Amino acid sequence: MSSLTAALYAQGFSLHESLIHTLSGLQDPNTGLTSFRSLHIPVGGRSEAMAGAFTAMTDDAAFFEYNPAASSLLKQTELAFFHNFWIADSAVDTLIFTQRSSHLGYGGALKTFYIPFTEYTIFGERASVGYYSETTAMLNLSYNFFAGYTFKGLALGGNLKSSFRSVPDYSDNIYGLIIPKSGLSQSGIALMADAGILMRFNAAKHYASREPNLHIGIAARNIGSGWTGFGKKITKDDPLPASVSAGIVYKIIKPLTLALDFQKPLNLQEVSKSERLSGSLGAEFFVTDFFALQGGILLKGANPKISLGSAVLWKQMLFNVAYSLDLTSSLAPLNKISLAVKMHLGDRGREKHTAHIYELYEEGLKYYTGGEMEPAIEKWSEVLALWPLFDPAKKGIRAAQNAIELQQKIKNVQNLY
Numbered sequence: 001m002s003s004l005t006a007a008l009y010a011q012g013f014s015l016h017e018s019l020i021h022t023l024s025g026l027q028d029p030n031t032g033l034t035s036f037r038s039l040h041i042p043v044g045g046r047s048e049a050m051a052g053a054f055t056a057m058t059d060d061a062a063f064f065e066y067n068p069a070a071s072s073l074l075k076q077t078e079l080a081f082f083h084n085f086w087i088a089d090s091a092v093d094t095l096i097f098t099q100r101s102s103h104l105g106y107g108g109a110l111k112t113f114y115i116p117f118t119e120y121t122i123f124g125e126r127a128s129v130g131y132y133s134e135t136t137a138m139l140n141l142s143y144n145f146f147a148g149y150t151f152k153g154l155a156l157g158g159n160l161k162s163s164f165r166s167v168p169d170y171s172d173n174i175y176g177l178i179i180p181k182s183g184l185s186q187s188g189i190a191l192m193a194d195a196g197i198l199m200r201f202n203a204a205k206h207y208a209s210r211e212p213n214l215h216i217g218i219a220a221r222n223i224g225s226g227w228t229g230f231g232k233k234i235t236k237d238d239p240l241p242a243s244v245s246a247g248i249v250y251k252i253i254k255p256l257t258l259a260l261d262f263q264k265p266l267n268l269q270e271v272s273k274s275e276r277l278s279g280s281l282g283a284e285f286f287v288t289d290f291f292a293l294q295g296g297i298l299l300k301g302a303n304p305k306i307s308l309g310s311a312v313l314w315k316q317m318l319f320n321v322a323y324s325l326d327l328t329s330s331l332a333p334l335n336k337i338s339l340a341v342k343m344h345l346g347d348r349g350r351e352k353h354t355a356h357i358y359e360l361y362e363e364g365l366k367y368y369t370g371g372e373m374e375p376a377i378e379k380w381s382e383v384l385a386l387w388p389l390f391d392p393a394k395k396g397i398r399a400a401q402n403a404i405e406l407q408q409k410i411k412n413v414q415n416l417y
Contacts, residue, residue, distance in 0.1 A: 038111075039240070069219075132166070154198075169184075214250055259282040279300075295307065
């Protein structure tokens, strides 16, 4: 190692130690009391690049981990794969499929955390080799109620989830003899559910777009219980990492989105031992229609995290890469980097259907401005048959009917003379 490299390494180590000492007062004594910790590990990609400020985001398959109500608001059917290089040799792989039929959203996901396991005896001989893993299967269903032109609806959704922890068999640590079902007794299973609410509005909007610029989301996650001790005595496992979160997303200008989240962990077995409140702030900026940059910061206990990422859209494929820097990050080996590939499989004709509604509405406007009230009412009635909560068509019909009544009154007065 050269003297310069050694000096830089020493300086970096000193800075790391200083940060640990400075932040030690923020350490949460209730950290690490829950089971199935992989539920805390993000799938990665865009949501990780925005530091997890995703409770109110509505346009990404990663909603499975943040707010299950979002599936009813997605524009595209999505098939997504995520890979997150976590710490050392551990990693997380996630496969997600989600689809929408009108205002009904649904989908499924499979997430697996795994790390190699190698056991050595007290004499240094290898006794057992395998993988420790936690696998979670998820099913999602949501619906956007009262979706209209002005009020974009109230989206409600839920996830049903099941997790399995697999621990490999281990030895007696002396002779290297594998103890049958020793891993099974420490393995576990968990059943849980998520629930979420999403609302979208227009507020303080300074650009032209039909998309709302303000989102509000609330979610409860990992509400359930786990069990362990299979092959021996089945007992209740440590509490699951349950939490409630609230988030807001505001689009200041069309290419710039800001997202703010607050999350409160819940220890449902002993509420007094719940972890402290955490907060995250994320941002996304579209440089072009096909390239975006993301960034965010997470403040949680004594280990703040800064995240950066980017997204590239190529045809119907979206590619994401994200990197997170905290006190457990490392460059040798490289960790806390995640990749995502998402396939947009179409919108099932929704964009074409919406465009047809606007065409009918604009035709009605032409008739109205030309003084032809009856044809205008017919066109706007067609609009309401396709979208009953299209407010401009309702207002247009009332205006046309008032105009017809006024014209009739004028004719009646003229007939008197």
